[in-house]
Amino acid sequence: MSGYNYEEDSPLANKSNIPEKSFLESLSDDGLLEYIAGLSQEQGEDHGEQYSRGDYFHDKQKRQEKQDREFRERYGNGSELFSGISIYVNGFTKPGRLQLHEMVVANGGKFVHFLSCKGRVSHIIASNLPLKKRVELASYKICRPEWIVDSIEEGKLLPWQDYALLSDQDEIQPKLPQTAIVSCKHPDFLKQFFSKSRLHHLSNWKSDLRAEFCERFLEKPLRIPGKSEVVTVFHIDFDCFFASVSAAANGFDIHAEPIVVCHGTKNSDIASCNYEARRYGIRNGMWVGTAVRMMPRGKKLVRLGYDFEQFELMSKRFYQILHDSQFELVLPISIDEAVCVTGYLTHSECELICRGIRENVSNVTNGCTVSIGCGGSLVLARLALKRSKPDGYQIVDCDGLDDVFWSHLKIEDLPGVGHSLACKISEYSYPPIGNLLELRQMAQDSLRRCVGEKMGNKIYLAVRGKDDEESCKMIYEPRQFFQRKSLSIDINWGIRFDTIYEIDEFIDRCTQYLIDKLRELDKKTSQLTLKIMKRSKDEAIEPPKYLGMGKCDPVARSTRLGVPTDEFGVIATEIKSTFRSLCCPPRELRGIAIQFNKLEKTASNQAKLPFVDAKIYQNLPSDVKSEIGRELNKRSINIRRTAPKRINSYQEQFIQELPTQIRGEVENEIHITNKVNKTKFDEIKEQVAKRQNEKVNAKSHFLGENTILLPIKFQNQTNFKKIIQLVMNWVDGTIRSQGPHEKDLRLFEKYLQRLSDTNRLPLVLRICKLISVKLELRSEFFSHCNGFQEWEKVLLQMILPKLNKNKHTFQTVRKLDIDFDT
DNA sequence: GCAGTGTGGTAG
DNA sequence: ATCGCTACCACACTGC
Known part of the structure; x- marks a missing residue:
């Protein structure tokens, strides 16, 4: 971004179509106010350079001052309250810019529409200021509009400092409201933690999207492509979603400077970094301290906080575009990623779609970009997406599947292959395998020996552009695929307890959290798992990351409940007792996870359920009895006792x-x-x-x-x-x-x-x-x-x-x- | 064989 | 400071 034009914020800039004579008379007109506010917002395309700036704005200001004098003579009461003060209003305020204009002018002050030369403005009025502007305007006195309102009301000029927008004017990094840390012993811990956890949001958004997909399915049965049908798959994904959205929301240019999204400054995870930051080797998941050290001397790394609401909003708009796009299926992968399926399309048709979507998304998300991979299978679309990033699209058809395509892809680019598997594979043969072209040479059998039956098959097919059966389910049995099969809660941050009773209470809260969700789903559970993280022997009591879990030994244990239930008492008791069986001293606990493994639909009418008379059951021969018992248990049929x-x-x-x-x-x-x-x-x-x-x-x-x-x-x-x-x-x-x-x-x-x-x-x-x-x-x-x-x-x-x-x-x-x- | 359990891995 | 979640698959192992 080439410098900021403050003039853009002036309602008068570029407004030659508004007759100036009637401007002041219409100040109180709400409709016009909104209209002007709207116009000033739309000034994305900057025409400012067409003008000879100095002259143009000088004239403007002169005319404005003349009008202000006239206004003061007609409406003013002689007050000199703001004498010698000239204000500039930035962004949206309440009261609005025009009302503030009136108030200041009527009380002897000056109203400046633009900041073309420094020193002319004594105060800047703003209700909130994008981070970028905070930095730019750091040398001004910036205060909230209430300063004007209250001063007029009191009839005297109040100290602007009391209304200062920024507590610390030198503060350049985002200053998040300092909320006292809520300990894990506090009832609000879960709420507080989740509200700030990116991974929790990611998980939640994902299940929400999946649930929404299933609901949509019920409303209007979608056409599922037949298995023999030729399909075209579009895999669409935002480029560094969090970083892009946060940058746009704070007025940063995503291409101009290296940006990371995180909470803290040292051992805080980088949730997302832009491509500018990646140039220096910075990666998602890295700690901020590490990233800062990777920056060249003197170059600053911009740290931005999370704006989960904004993420949601942008995602909503993104999905809206996809739903409006005539795909046969829009499959949600995550908040910022979707797979769209159509029947066969030609290369140029695909191209048209890719361009259309990319443009539309950019338009509604303040310029955030999505990349698109397009191909004849899920895996091809996904690999094409990898190659298209950032800010591009790639369509692979059969003739695009050449050696160049494969040789540019790494083993880890394959879906389902992470760090661990990639190491296994590359080390399996000598010289180590480095890209997919080399992996294509590997025999199916050795692959299976290396990574196991299923994964071996999957990879063998993947490097030939084909999906394995499991992945196909997403397209051909989407409803089953997106159906929720379990429900769980994991907390591995901030866990520091002293007594078993505190842990009991925590387990109670976690259980309640899960049960609320369970009931919302109208389900019951019949198997529970408790998984805990226990500080590893010889590990420091406090790990480097503040309240982190450090290195831990995970231990899990599951329990069967004879009858599916959603009762708090049963479940909480079971979990608490399971916790005891895991023998973890309270102070060693670093993480807890509770899972409801087997979910069953709550029967709408219990009476309709089949039951077995206990008398008959009890009198059966013992071998038959145990077999039937197991079966009944499996189907959650109660033995009726009289x-x-x-x-x-x-x-x-x-x-x-x-x-x-x-x-x-x-x-x-x-x-x-x-x-x-x-x-x-x-x-x-x-x-x-x-x-x-x-x-x-x-x-x-x-x-x-x-x-x-x-x-x-x-x-x-x-x-x-x-x-x-x-x-x-x-x-x-x-x-x-x-x-x-x-x-x-x-x-x-x-x-x-x-x-x-x-x-x-x-x-x-x-x-x-x-x-x-x-x-x-x-x-x-x-x-x-x-x-x-x-x-x-x-x-x-x-x-x-x-x-x-x-x-x-x-x-x-x-x-x-x-x-x-x- | 078969079913159940705990563990590991992956993805966003 | 810092917010290291959560669903789901695959597999090794166990006991019958």
Whole structure:
């Protein structure tokens, strides 16, 4: 951009078509005001150079001053409030430029329409100033229009500093509003973090676009090309989207200077950099500090912040153009990228489309450019796109598929091939393979040996310009392709906890976040995965990146829920207990991810669901039963239980309500224990102990220095979930025989007593509820057994009294909804 | 074989 | 300071 013409902002510049005589009279006319404001905005094409600038504007100003004098004589009240002050208005303000003009002139001030010579203007009025202008106007007194309004109202000239637009006039880099950092312990952490996370936005935008695509599909079934049909694929992608949009929004010329989009100054990720910056070797994903060091001495790297709203707006306009463009399919890849499909087109037809789209997009996005790759398959379009960048288009037809085309493409240019695979491939043979022309020589078998069956096939086809079956789904089964199959949340930044309770709360918030989304989708989940990032041994407590995760060991564990659910209690409890099973000391945690893996549609009408009578089911031979059980489970069909209410005796005592959460858990758990044939307590104990054996070391660490509360052990178990499992297995194993052994029972009571003595009554309650629900569900078949009656006795005479004794304490705790802990 | 689990990789 | 998300595929491994 060749210097700024401030004159452009003057409503009078280039406005010779407006009769000047009537100008002042029409000042109060809102319609005209808008009209003029609109005109001044449209002055993209600059005619300024046609004029002899000095003379033209000198005359203009003289005429203007004359008119102002006339205006003051007619409307002014003699006020000299702004005497000696001359203002210039930049950009849109409220009140508008014309009103400010009136106000200043009527009060004895000067109004200047352009900044042709320095020193003539005493103040600049602006409501907000693009970054570029901030730099240019740094030497002026810049203040908000309220200075004028308030001064007139007060009848005296108020200090302009109080209305200064910029707190620090020397500030050249974008100054983002300083918001206090919200720690991960704060309820607003997620919101705050996500609002600033580019990757979160990227992910969210992507799923929104996919969802929108599916909805569009429902409204108006799209024509899907037949598999034998010849198609033309356009792969369209913004050039350095974030950088371009941010640059345009801040008045920078994307071609003039190296620009990066980022949050910070040192160890902050570069989300996007323009091609000017890439000339110096700067790349997306690099840290800013590294990038700055790559700049030649004296050359400045411009850092811009994110403007997610603007990104969205530009993307919307982009997609609008694509939707208006008569493609048969517009497939969303991301916020700034789409694949469009048509039937066969000739080369020149493709060219016309590419040019049209590129021009249209540029027009509606303040000059942002898209590149387009066009070819007969997804992979060809994609490779052509790679070659077209930046700011170009490339159409490959069969005769364009020559050695030159392939030799200019790198291995990593292939879709689905990232750094890791590229290394594997290039190192597989000697001399190392460097481009796709060389890769074409590689035999299909060696490729498969090198990168695996599927990927080997995919690459073999790709370097021959063909799509593999998996990629084709995007075109031929788009609805299935874009259908959401899982839902998850990942946080690997800012995670610094001290206690397990803080983590519990965090898990609760994450779960709530997911459940809100889940319900919005009208879905339920039946499998959960918890993945955590744990600081690697010997790594610094604080990594170089502020609040970053540093080097971590990832650990994941998943759980099946017998029945698909969207209940907060069930899911949060499960995740919290899974977290405990991963044995991560609270202070070592650096990241958490929760996934809902299997999504099922919420049944609109439960009654219509098939069900199986529990009585019939229970009486089946055990091998048939387990097979059917698995099948029913898979289809999420409930076994209908018609258990008689035989437990009123203790129901009334304390547990009036049986939350569905607990019931679901026990049902699920019964289902699991049905599969287990071992029924003796000691055997089960052995089994669980064996499973846990390998974790003993990690565990002792966990409980050593980092746990605040001393653990309470039962049967050498410290993890409450495991203890519960143990107890439940115990109940199950003894219910149909003679009931619990006296010795075991004494140990159990001791454990309960210690729980109760250390204020862990919710845990006692939980055990109590679980046992009671279990008995209820089992009563139909085992109520005649000694074991069953023994267990009822235990519940009534041993467990409940402990709860009732502490009823008061317990209820206070319960209010806090603390379910259980270590 | 088969199904389920945890891990790794990729993309935007 | 700094905002290192998230969906989805493929594969190795395990247990039956």
